[in-house]
Structures are given as structure tokens and as C-alpha cells.
Amino acid sequence: MKKLRLIVAGALVLGVITSCDKEEINTNEAEEETSSTSNTKAPTSTGEGGSLAQFTIVENHLYTIDYKTLNIFDLSNPDEPVLVETINMGVGLETVFHQNGRLFIGANNGVHIYDITDPRSPQEISQFNHVTSCDPVVANDHYVYATLRGGTTCGGVLSQLDVIDISNVQFPNLAGTYELMNPYGLAISKANEQLVYVCDGYEGVKVMDVSNPYGIQIVQIYEGLEALDIIEDDNNHLILLTRTGIYQFDATNPTDLIEKSFIPVQ
Numbered sequence: 001m002k003k004l005r006l007i008v009a010g011a012l013v014l015g016v017i018t019s020c021d022k023e024e025i026n027t028n029e030a031e032e033e034t035s036s037t038s039n040t041k042a043p044t045s046t047g048e049g050g051s052l053a054q055f056t057i058v059e060n061h062l063y064t065i066d067y068k069t070l071n072i073f074d075l076s077n078p079d080e081p082v083l084v085e086t087i088n089m090g091v092g093l094e095t096v097f098h099q100n101g102r103l104f105i106g107a108n109n110g111v112h113i114y115d116i117t118d119p120r121s122p123q124e125i126s127q128f129n130h131v132t133s134c135d136p137v138v139a140n141d142h143y144v145y146a147t148l149r150g151g152t153t154c155g156g157v158l159s160q161l162d163v164i165d166i167s168n169v170q171f172p173n174l175a176g177t178y179e180l181m182n183p184y185g186l187a188i189s190k191a192n193e194q195l196v197y198v199c200d201g202y203e204g205v206k207v208m209d210v211s212n213p214y215g216i217q218i219v220q221i222y223e224g225l226e227a228l229d230i231i232e233d234d235n236n237h238l239i240l241l242t243r244t245g246i247y248q249f250d251a252t253n254p255t256d257l258i259e260k261s262f263i264p265v266q
Helices: 002-014
Strands: 055-058 061-065 069-074 082-088 093-099 102-107 110-115 123-129 137-139 143-148 160-165 173-179 186-188 195-199 205-209 217-222 227-232 237-242 245-250 258-264
Touching: 055 093, 061 093, 069 093, 093 137, 102 137, 110 143, 137 186, 143 186, 143 195, 186 227, 195 227
Parallel strands: none
Antiparallel strands: 055 061, 061 069, 069 082, 093 102, 102 110, 110 123, 137 143, 143 160, 160 173, 186 195, 195 205, 205 217, 227 237, 237 245, 245 258
């Protein structure tokens, strides 16, 4: 079962190498299941996906992005998906992440936040602008976490983790930053939401304590691999995509990952 799980996850994680600098690895699945924060039940995702994903499935709808558009497909009949809406959002779209009835779309100029209470008619809630850069995004109910990678065709020179406060989602604001070397994807620990896994390229995976956004700290570094994206499921299985292959870790203790298996990728 472990090998089967890894093979399936690997197929999803590898995707197509297409984003802003032609090096991003797309993870073509949906994000984690979400919970309601109001009397109206929020839409829920139907799978797991990484921060570099370019599409996500939320209940009976598939949301995909290309460089400039958000596309919505009705999956009520899975054998015959129907494109029901295409929204022109400008240019520079890179990643999409679903959390609690909201889409967080990473673009090379910022983060767009959309409400999908009406799944066929997303409404923009707000936008957080940052310097031009490649921009994977993940979120919970309180913060958005985005890695900015400079020195690519996305533009910009900064490489850092941004923590964006969305306690007032209509007015997101920067709560903290941390300088990195070569960041790609990231994930919020499910065992402890105050920890974020950051794939910092050739510097490996960094486990970062973000409990104080003004004083972010690295609590663990897993070196010796070039980390690109990371996914954690509800059973504390952590799937890590690297340049050389796909690792599976036991993340029961997020600061003491235990390697379970590895599949090399040519």
C-alpha cells in the first residue's frame, strides 16, 4: 500500500513543468478538506494537493488556472465535464489553493482571494500585492503563507517567506517575512498549524515556526536533497517531491520526520 500510495501521489505531484520559470512542478489534485466557520457549510475539497497545483476540485466543480484565466468546470457528470465559466484575471497566474470556501490564487504580482460560495461565480474578496516573483501559496483561516523566489523569469530578486494576515480578509496585510535561498513549494503542518514546511530548493526542507510572524524561526532543516513541493494528508503522511525522486515521511512529529520510502525519478 505504501508503494501504491507513493506511485499515485508521484503521478499527481510531477504534473507538467510549466509555471513562471518553466521549473515549477504542478500537483494536479485538490487541497485539504475544510470545515465550516459559519452557519452555512463551506465547500469542501475532495483530495490532497501541493502548493504548486494549478487546479483544485471543490465538491462538484473543478477550478483551473492558466497564465491569465480562471476556468470553472462542472463535474456533476464526471464522464462529461462542462466548462461553465472563464474569468480573465490579467496575467501571471501560477498556483491555486482552496481553503474553507475560498480560492487563494498565487500570481507573480500578488495573492488573489476569491469567495466561491456560488461555485460558478467566484467573487474577488481582496488582493495582496507583492514584488514581482514566483509565488506558491497555502493558507489557513488566519494566515496566508507565500514563498517568493527571485532570480527567475517571474522577475524580482527577493527570495523569502511572506506571512499575510487575513484576520480581516478584505484587508490582508503583511505580518512578517523571512529571507530564504531558493524557495519553491510549502505546506502547513496538520499536526501543528504554527509550523510550516518550506521547500528551499537545494537547501532542503526547512520546518519553520511561524507562531510569531514578526520573529519566524527555523526549528529543523532536512538537508541533502533539492526540495520542490510537499503534501501532507490527514494521516500524517508527508509526500516530498525533489529533483531526484519522491520521498514519503511519517510526520506525526513535524520536527522529527521519519523517512518511510523513496522512489527515484529519472
